[in-house]
Amino acid sequence: MTSDAPASLEIPGDADLPPLALDIDGTLTTPEHTIDPRVFRVLPEWPAPVVLATGKSFPYPIALCHFAGVPERVIAENGGVVCVDERVRIEGDAERVAAAVDAFRERGGELGWGDADTVNRWRETEVAARVTADEALLREVAEEFDLRFLDTGYAYHLTDPDVSKGRGLREAASILDRDPAAFVAVGDSMNDASTFAVAGESYALANADEVAKDAADSVLDDGFMDGTMAVLAELVERASG
Numbered sequence: 294m295t296s297d298a299p300a301s302l303e304i305p306g307d308a309d310l311p312p313l314a315l316d317i318d319g320t321l322t323t324p325e326h327t328i329d330p331r332v333f334r335v336l337p338e339w340p341a342p343v344v345l346a347t348g349k350s351f352p353y354p355i356a357l358c359h360f361a362g363v364p365e366r367v368i369a370e371n372g373g374v375v376c377v378d379e380r381v382r383i384e385g386d387a388e389r390v391a392a393a394v395d396a397f398r399e400r401g402g403e404l405g406w407g408d409a410d411t412v413n414r415w416r417e418t419e420v421a422a423r424v425t426a427d428e429a430l431l432r433e434v435a436e437e438f439d440l441r442f443l444d445t446g447y448a449y450h451l452t453d454p455d456v457s458k459g460r461g462l463r464e465a466a467s468i469l470d471r472d473p474a475a476f477v478a479v480g481d482s483m484n485d486a487s488t489f490a491v492a493g494e495s496y497a498l499a500n501a502d503e504v505a506k507d508a509a510d511s512v513l514d515d516g517f518m519d520g521t522m523a524v525l526a527e528l529v530e531r532a533s534g
């Protein structure tokens with residue numbers, strides 16, 4: 294899809310628009326990793342449910358919903374946490390992940406976030422390491438402890454293979470009483486491939502990795518929030534036409 298990324302959307306009052314499953318990093322952000330300011334206009338305007346699906350820990354997407362003024366509908370920790378309209382479910386073998394991290398540290402590994410480690414501090418199910426961490430050693434412990442290793446481009450993750458953003462989207466859709474296939478998904482990394490498999494329509498941004506591009510129905514010409522805005526504008530146009 295080619296499009297000049299719009300600065301804002303004009304959504305007709307009667308537009309029948311689909312629910313959205315949006316990744317955060319690389320999708321709602323700028324190349325500098327900050328939230329694109331258009332997010333704060335578009336999310337509250339969108340007339341159907343918007344689910345934010347991220348690898349980040351629970352408080353991050355909740356804070357984004359809070360400050361954007363939209364209902365709390367989030368999938369966090371790559372699917373380990375789902376929180377939609379007051380219903381919270383946490384799944385994934387956190388003890389196995391902790392044992393893998395212990396083994397990683399015993400072999401000299403460091404997660405790389407410093408003493409406060411605000412990246413992992415509030416995690417419930419999985420652990421993230423900085424991309425400067427020892428990737429080979431992380432992959433080694435992931436295999437040993439039967440965990441999924443994810444490289445989102447923003448962090449490495451050790452995740453219970455039974456959870457995924459896609460599974461989280463099925464659960465979120467069920468709480469929202471929507472068909473998961475009614476969702477339109479946008480993302481940029483391998484951790485979005487499972488979302489793309491569940492959503493009825495999926496878009497990988499120009500900045501996406503190969504796994505995400507292969508999994509998506511379409512690959513966008515634009516990257517980051519420009520690409521996401523192009524998808525939303527196209528959906529509005531379709532609903533208006």
Ligand SMILES: O=C(O)COP(=O)(O)O
Nearest residue numbers: 317318347348349445448
């Ligand atoms: O936490 C990450 O590594 C990436 O986060 P994201 O899933 O919102 O892109």
Ligand SMILES: [Mg+2]
Nearest residue numbers: 316318319481
């Ligand atoms: Mg992402």
